[in-house]
Amino acid sequence: MANTILAILEQREGKLKKSAFETASVAAKLGKQMNLTVQAVAIGNDISNLEEVSNYGVSSVTHFKNDNLLNYSSSAYTKIVTEFSNEISADYLITANTSFGKDLAPRLCIKLNAGCLIDCIKLDVQNNEVIATRPIYAGKALMDAKLNSNIQLFTIRPNVFKPVEEKVEFNLTTKEVENPDTRTIVTEFKKAEGKLDVAEADIIVSGGRGLKSAEDFKLVEELADALGAAVGASRAVVDAGWRPHREQVGQTGKTVSPSLYIACGISGAIQHLAGMSSSKYIVAINKDKDAPIFGIADYGITGDVFEILPKLTEAIKTLT
Amino acid sequence: MKIAVCISHVPDTAAKINIASSGKEIDPNGVTYIINPYDEFAVEEALKTKETLGGDSQVVAISVGNDANKETIRKALAMGVDSGVLLKTELQLDSFGIAKALSEEIKSQGCELVFMGKQSVDFDNQIVAQMTSALLDYSCVSVVVNFKLDGENITCDREIEGGKEVVATKLPCIISAQKGLNEPRYASLKGIMAAKKKTIEEKPAVETENQTEVIGLKKPQAKAPGRILGTDSSAVPELVKLLREEAKVI
Numbered sequence: 001m002a003n004t005i006l007a008i009l010e011q012r013e014g015k016l017k018k019s020a021f022e023t024a025s026v027a028a029k030l031g032k033q034m035n036l037t038v039q040a041v042a043i044g045n046d047i048s049n050l051e052e053v054s055n056y057g058v059s060s061v062t063h064f065k066n067d068n069l070l071n072y073s074s075s076a077y078t079k080i081v082t083e084f085s086n087e088i089s090a091d092y093l094i095t096a097n098t099s100f101g102k103d104l105a106p107r108l109c110i111k112l113n114a115g116c117l118i119d120c121i122k123l124d125v126q127n128n129e130v131i132a133t134r135p136i137y138a139g140k141a142l143m144d145a146k147l148n149s150n151i152q153l154f155t156i157r158p159n160v161f162k163p164v165e166e167k168v169e170f171n172l173t174t175k176e177v178e179n180p181d182t183r184t185i186v187t188e189f190k191k192a193e194g195k196l197d198v199a200e201a202d203i204i205v206s207g208g209r210g211l212k213s214a215e216d217f218k219l220v221e222e223l224a225d226a227l228g229a230a231v232g233a234s235r236a237v238v239d240a241g242w243r244p245h246r247e248q249v250g251q252t253g254k255t256v257s258p259s260l261y262i263a264c265g266i267s268g269a270i271q272h273l274a275g276m277s278s279s280k281y282i283v284a285i286n287k288d289k290d291a292p293i294f295g296i297a298d299y300g301i302t303g304d305v306f307e308i309l310p311k312l313t314e315a316i317k318t319l320t
Numbered sequence: 321m322k323i324a325v326c327i328s329h330v331p332d333t334a335a336k337i338n339i340a341s342s343g344k345e346i347d348p349n350g351v352t353y354i355i356n357p358y359d360e361f362a363v364e365e366a367l368k369t370k371e372t373l374g375g376d377s378q379v380v381a382i383s384v385g386n387d388a389n390k391e392t393i394r395k396a397l398a399m400g401v402d403s404g405v406l407l408k409t410e411l412q413l414d415s416f417g418i419a420k421a422l423s424e425e426i427k428s429q430g431c432e433l434v435f436m437g438k439q440s441v442d443f444d445n446q447i448v449a450q451m452t453s454a455l456l457d458y459s460c461v462s463v464v465v466n467f468k469l470d471g472e473n474i475t476c477d478r479e480i481e482g483g484k485e486v487v488a489t490k491l492p493c494i495i496s497a498q499k500g501l502n503e504p505r506y507a508s509l510k511g512i513m514a515a516k517k518k519t520i521e522e523k524p525a526v527e528t529e530n531q532t533e534v535i536g537l538k539k540p541q542a543k544a545p546g547r548i549l550g551t552d553s554s555a556v557p558e559l560v561k562l563l564r565e566e567a568k569v570i
Contacts, residue, residue, distance in 0.1 A: 072485065074450075075459065099480035103462050106415070106447035110454035115416070115531030118445045131535065136443050140337040141346065143443075144535040184459045184489035191483040199481050203569070227570060245465075245500040246479060251333045251441055252357050252499055260569040271333045277543065281567040283559065289548075298546040299562055301555045311553035315560045316570065 004088055005031055007040040007058060008081060008095035008104070011047050013189075014070065018158075018200075019096035021056050025163035026123065026156055027094050028057025033125040036092065041084055043077055043177075045070045054170035056163045061170070066177040071186035077104055079181050082111040090151070092130070097155035098199075105155050115149030121160050121278075130154065138251040138274035158200065159257055196230035198249055203260045206232030206249055206276070210265020210286060210305050214242035219309040220264055226316040232256070232276075234266050250275035265305045268293030285309070323379045324431035325366040325401065326422050326448075327359040328440045329392040343536045345412065355392040358437025360399075360504040361497035365467055366435045367400045368502065372469075378402045380429055384421045384525050386410055397515035398507035404518065405429075407525035414532040415443070419451035421525040426456060432492035438463045439496075449496035459489040462496040 007027035009020035024040055031038035040053055040061045053061055064080050081104070085093060093108065095101040097119045109116045121142075122133035129146055132154060136143050198204055205227065207220040217231075224231045233243035235250055249256055251271035261279035266272060268284075268291055276282070277296050284297035285308050294300045301308055331337070332352040340347040355363075363381070370377040381396040383389045384407045393404035407421045426434055439446035446462070453460030459474075465484065466477035472491045477484040479498050507515070549555040549562075563570045 074461075075489075078454070099463065099478075102446050103450060106419075106445075106450035107454045107460075109416070109447075110419075110451050116447070117532065118447060135540070136537070137331070137337045137346070138333075138441065138444060139540060141339060141537050142540055143537050146533050146535060147531055148529075148533055149531045184461065184487060186478075186485040187488050188486040189483055190477070190486065197481040245498075248499075255444075260563065260567070269334075270336065277540070281563070281569050282543075282546070283563070294548070295545060296543045298543075298567070299559055300546060300548045301550055301552070301559065302548055303550065303552040303555075308553045308556065311556045312559070315556050319560070319564070319570070 002035055002037050003091040005036045005038055005092040005094060006085055006088065006090035007038065008093060008101070009040055009042040009053065010096060010098060010100045011042055011044045014044060014046050014048055016042065016047060016049050016052065017098070019098050021052065021163040022156065022158065022161045023094055023096050024053045024058040025056040026161050028166065029164070030092065030094070030123065030125065030130070034128055039088055039090070041081060043069055043080055050172065051170050054168050055165055057166040057168055059168040059171050062173045062175060064175050064177050066180050068182055069177065069180055071189065072100060073180065073182050073185040074103055074107060075183040076180035076185070078107040078111060080177060081108055085112055093151070093153040095155055097157050101155045105153055109153055112151050113149070114151035114153045115147035116153040116155070117145055117147060118155050119157050120154050121157050123154060123156070135255065138255055138271070139278060140274050157257065192246060194231065198230045198232045198247060198256050199254050201230030202258050203227050203229035204232045204249070204256060204258045205229045205262045205264065206234065206266060207237065207264045208234035208266030209236045211237070217242060219305065223262070223309055223313045223316065226313050234272050235269070263293050263297070264309060266293055267291040268295070321373055321377050321433060322429060322431045323366045323370055323377065324382055324426050324429060324434045325359070325362050325379060325396065326382050326434065326436035327363065327392055327396055328356045328383060328437070329353050329385055329389040330356045330440050330442045333357065333441055339537045339539065344534050345537065353388060353391070355395045356437050356440045358439060358441070358497055358499065361499060361501045362435035362437050363396050363399050363401060364502045364504040365495065365497055367505070369433065369469060380405060380431070382407065382422060382425050384409060384413065384418050390520055393520050394515050395507065397518045398511045399505055400511060402518065404520040406520055406522045408522055409525040413525070413528070414530045415445050415447050415451060416531050417528040419448050419455060420528045422448070423452045423455035424526045426452070433469070434458070434494040436494070436496055438498050449494050453494040456492070458492040458494050460494040460496070461487045461489060463498045464495050465498050465500040467495055467501065
């Protein structure tokens with residue numbers, strides 16, 4: 001009998017997240033490379049876009065349903081996925097390295113006696129073994145590693161594995177969950193003010209000390225608005241209280257890999273560079289031409305952010 | 321109540337990371353080691369909780385590693401932690417090995433409330449807290465920015481993409497601390513002096529086999545230096561054109 005890979009899909013507020021399709025697509029690809037049966041599991045109440053998974057090569061989906069599971073519950077989810085994984089004898093499990101995946105995966109590892117590799121940016125198959133590449137030291141180095149355990153779990157970094165379209169038949173099994181173990185449960189979600197989260201954004205406009213004050217950050221916000229981008233910040237301005245910690249990019253903040261990262265008035269301390277240097281395109285705007293940020297920027301302007309940012313925002317707004 | 325705080329000893333975030341000749345670990349030469357930054361929030365929250373609970377509450381710091389980790393344990397003792405335990409190993413344990421060692425010690429100490437940093441800034445896994453809790457069958461809330469204990473009941477804010485989840489759970493519990501949870505106190509001179517007299521108990525860490533096999537480490541590919549387009553806003557049209565036509569990102 002073929003081995004099985006189980007994709008764990010994340011839903012939020014009744015909708016699968018983009019990272020769920022990345023997970024499904026990677027599971028489908030590994031399934032082909034290693035001749036595995038591919039299954040997916042989602043937990044929640046109603047999930048409106050579950051069928052979309054079948055656009056990415058995954059046909060067999062099991063939906064565990066309960067009114068009390070609209071929000072994440074680490075205790076209930078661990079139990080449900082552990083039991084389901086045992087039932088289908090999954091050999092490989094895969095999920096996205098989001099807040100959800102990061103919290104759930106290690107619990108499953110213990111309950112399933114599985115090894116895990118976290119935050120993978122590349123998964124290769126060699127001699128029927130999965131070789132994973134993952135950043136360590138916030139991206140200052142990369143590690144290639146494999147697992148020696150019988151059951152293996154991988155979490156993949158969001159935004160790195162682009163989902164590959166492949167339409168297949170959709171076979172849904174819905175199972176009602178009786179008395180979920182809600183010892184630990186999310187009772188409320190407090191949405192952050194502001195729009196996009198840096199961890200999920202495709203474009204980030206980030207500001208540093210060069211902005212001079214919290215008020216002047218509006219120049220960054222205006223450019224971000226024009227681009228539909230998230231606002232990011234350097235550690236210095238977060239520690240100064242100008243911006244909330246959730247916007248911090250770098251080693252004690254978030255590690256990001258957007259398509260475009262625009263660094264405004266950021267010199268590029270090693271901790272900051274570690275957190276954003278894997279961005280596809282980097283633009284730096286800074287008065288100091290010797291700032292380390294120019295060492296990794298694709299395009300730079302060595303000038304005054306106060307003069308350049310309003311003009312750049314204006315130019316972006318006129319684009320069609 | 322006896323509260324545990326688990327701490328790790330990691331390279332300073334300002335350190336340049338070079339790969340050792342073995343190709344499987346980093347070169348420790350010239351690297352300064354510090355207490356893991358997230359663990360400082362865990363220590364602070366443990367101390368605050370002890371102060372709130374009063375009575376005979378105690379905080380014990382637990383670290384897995386070799387003699388070098390004592391420096392980091394001393395730092396926690398200087399901040400006000402009551403005692404320290406070093407679970408000694410010369411091996412490079414993976415997260416599972418560390419969770420296993422910690423869980424055994426937490427069990428034998430009888431700690432029902434445990435704090436640790438959300439991740440160590442070396443391997444960045446962010447999994448030890450959850451693994452330890454699963455081994456002990458404790459509840460666990462990770463990436464916590466607000467913590468409240470009321471009798472047996474715990475309410476936390478957990479930071480996630482785009483906001484915060486309010487999580488309800490009960491003791492026994494492990495909390496993994498995120499920046500923003502509190503402002504860690506500085507060690508006072510008195511604290512530093514007192515730390516010298518506090519004991520660090522040493523015992524061997526439980527041995528486990530690593531599930532992870534490191535094939536090799538490498539430095540990320542260095543980016544080729546880019547183009548400087550100008551020194552003022554006259555470069556903006558060219559920048560927009562390049563982003564649109566060459567990079568195709570806007």
